[in-house]
Amino acid sequence: MISLEQQKAPNPEDFPPDLEGLRMTKQRREVLAVILAERDHPTANDVFSRAQTRMPSISLATVYNCLEALVSHRLVRQVNFERESSRYCPNLADHCHFQDEASGKIHDVNFKKGVKLEDILELPQGTEISHLEISLKGNFGK
Amino acid sequence: MISLEQQKAPNPEDFPPDLEGLRMTKQRREVLAVILAERDHPTANDVFSRAQTRMPSISLATVYNCLEALVSHRLVRQVNFERESSRYCPNLADHCHFQDEASGKIHDVNFKKGVKLEDILELPQGTEISHLEISLKGNFGK
DNA sequence: AGTGTAATCTGGAATTATTCTAATTCCGGC
DNA sequence: GCCGGAATTAGAATAATTCCAGATTACACT
Ligand SMILES: [Mn+2]
Ligand SMILES: [Mn+2]
Ligand SMILES: [Zn+2]
Ligand SMILES: [Zn+2]
Numbered sequence: 001m002i003s004l005e006q007q008k009a010p011n012p013e014d015f016p017p018d019l020e021g022l023r024m025t026k027q028r029r030e031v032l033a034v035i036l037a038e039r040d041h042p043t044a045n046d047v048f049s050r051a052q053t054r055m056p057s058i059s060l061a062t063v064y065n066c067l068e069a070l071v072s073h074r075l076v077r078q079v080n081f082e083r084e085s086s087r088y089c090p091n092l093a094d095h096c097h098f099q100d101e102a103s104g105k106i107h108d109v110n111f112k113k114g115v116k117l118e119d120i121l122e123l124p125q126g127t128e129i130s131h132l133e134i135s136l137k138g139n140f141g142k
Numbered sequence: 143m144i145s146l147e148q149q150k151a152p153n154p155e156d157f158p159p160d161l162e163g164l165r166m167t168k169q170r171r172e173v174l175a176v177i178l179a180e181r182d183h184p185t186a187n188d189v190f191s192r193a194q195t196r197m198p199s200i201s202l203a204t205v206y207n208c209l210e211a212l213v214s215h216r217l218v219r220q221v222n223f224e225r226e227s228s229r230y231c232p233n234l235a236d237h238c239h240f241q242d243e244a245s246g247k248i249h250d251v252n253f254k255k256g257v258k259l260e261d262i263l264e265l266p267q268g269t270e271i272s273h274l275e276i277s278l279k280g281n282f283g284k
Numbered sequence: 285a286g287t288g289t290a291a292t293c294t295g296g297a298a299t300t301a302t303t304c305t306a307a308t309t310c311c312g313g314c
Numbered sequence: 315g316c317c318g319g320a321a322t323t324a325g326a327a328t329a330a331t332t333c334c335a336g337a338t339t340a341c342a343c344t
Contacts, residue, residue: 006265015203025292027341044330059294064331068223082275083302085330096263101272110264120257121238130243135275136259141268167310167321186301199321206302211321225331227301293338295327304327311320 022073030055030103031066035076041087041097041106064086079106096134107140152178164215172197173208177218183229183239183248221248223277238276249282 010033015024020026034050035042042050048063067088070076077089079097089097091108098107118130152175157166164170176192177184183208184192190205207231211219219231233240233250240249259271 023291023340027293057294061295061310061332062293078220078224079222080248082220082253086225097264098269112262112264115262118263120254122252122254123240124282124284126281127240128281128283129278131278133277134211136271136273138272139268139270140266141270142266165311165320169322199323203303203324207321220322289341290339291338291340293319294334294336296334298333298340299342300343301330305317305325307323309320314319 001103020073020075022069022075025063025066027058028069030058032075034068035070035088036090039090039108039139041079041089041124043085043087045085047061047088074115079135080133081106081137092121096136098136098138100140101137104140105140161216164211164217169197169200170208170211173205174217177212177230179230179248180248181232183221183228183231185229189230196274208223217263219224221277222275223248223279226249238278240278240280240282242282243279244281247282251278259260 013031014030018024019032024032024110031047044063044067048058048060051058051063054105055135056065065083067076067078071078074092079089079093080085081087081097081099082125087106089108093110095108095110098109099105100107117123117132123129129139155172157171160166161174173189176189179192186202186205186209189209190200190202193200193205209218209220211251213220216234217257219233221229221231222230222240223239223241224231229248231250235252237250237252240251241247242249259265259274265271
């Protein structure tokens with residue numbers, strides 16, 4: 001498991017051949033390394049450009065394939081803001097996203113301790129949540 | 143203001159000439175009436191088909207224009223689920239959306255009384271939220 | 285090492301929701 | 315009734331993503 005505290009860019013070669021049941025190909029390693037290297041929520045195109053610097057032959061279709069594989073194996077999170085292009089996030093902790101309207105930057109926002117969604121939403125008995133996305137926009141303080 | 147409890151489809155002619163500062167044209171009335179008539183979160187295309195039954199000359203571009211006008215004047219809410227096409231909702235109360243994976247249906251979900259977002263999220267001092275979207279998927283109970 | 289097989293990768297075409305454009309029509313005020 | 319701006323329209327354009335079909339690679343077994 002890759003720590004989020006990790007500061008320097010991970011070396012793609014360091015990933016085991018099989019992560020969470022996903023066979024790690026050269027391209028998947030590179031895409032994952034790109035996403036872990038910076039926590040700026042890049043788009044597929046951003047990932048493509050960055051991956052190309054070390055792997056000039058990678059194709060955009062492959063980046064999409066890898067992202068889909070990584071997301072479905074829960075190694076990366078897909079982040080959506082309204083109808084903008086999807087972004088990708090290496091933070092696997094429960095969190096949501098805030099886009100600062102002035103800078104365009106997307107910030108991770110954690111839930112306060114002990115908060116459960118069932119506590120704040122009027123969900124009928126027996127509801128099971130399989131997917132949740134919370135997206136905020138505005139002026140991010142500090 | 144149009145009540146949400148309203149059961150029968152509203153007559154487009156009943157809307158005043160100016161709603162929330164938005165000039166109500168024939169097409170905008172029709173689009174709004176379509177959205178108020180059923181609470182099923184139709185897509186732009188759904189709205190287009192329905193509007194055509196009473197107004198065969200309306201164009202899809204106009205439906206998009208009207209939706210954008212209605213949304214930006216807060217008469218209608220735009221609802222997004224991941225990368226699916228946008229849907230439109232007449233419920234102006236604070237609420238979020240739950241898509242039942244079995245039926246595909248989208249349900250409105252209210253917040254419990256007295257819940258404030260600041261209570262559950264770790265937002266830095268001075269943050270101002272201008273837009274918020276919460277989308278859930280799973281098995282909707284009941 | 286060599287072979288078979290399935291998975292993956294690739295470049296380009298296709299898809300599709302949405303936006304843009306430019307011409308026409310409409311509307312409220314004079 | 316006329317003017318000017320706003321709205322509508324059909325169709326073209328855009329852009330993110332997905333699909334496709336052939337080439338490449340990786341793994342399993344000999
Ligand atoms: Mn700010
Ligand atoms: Mn159900
Ligand atoms: Zn994140
Ligand atoms: Zn709704």
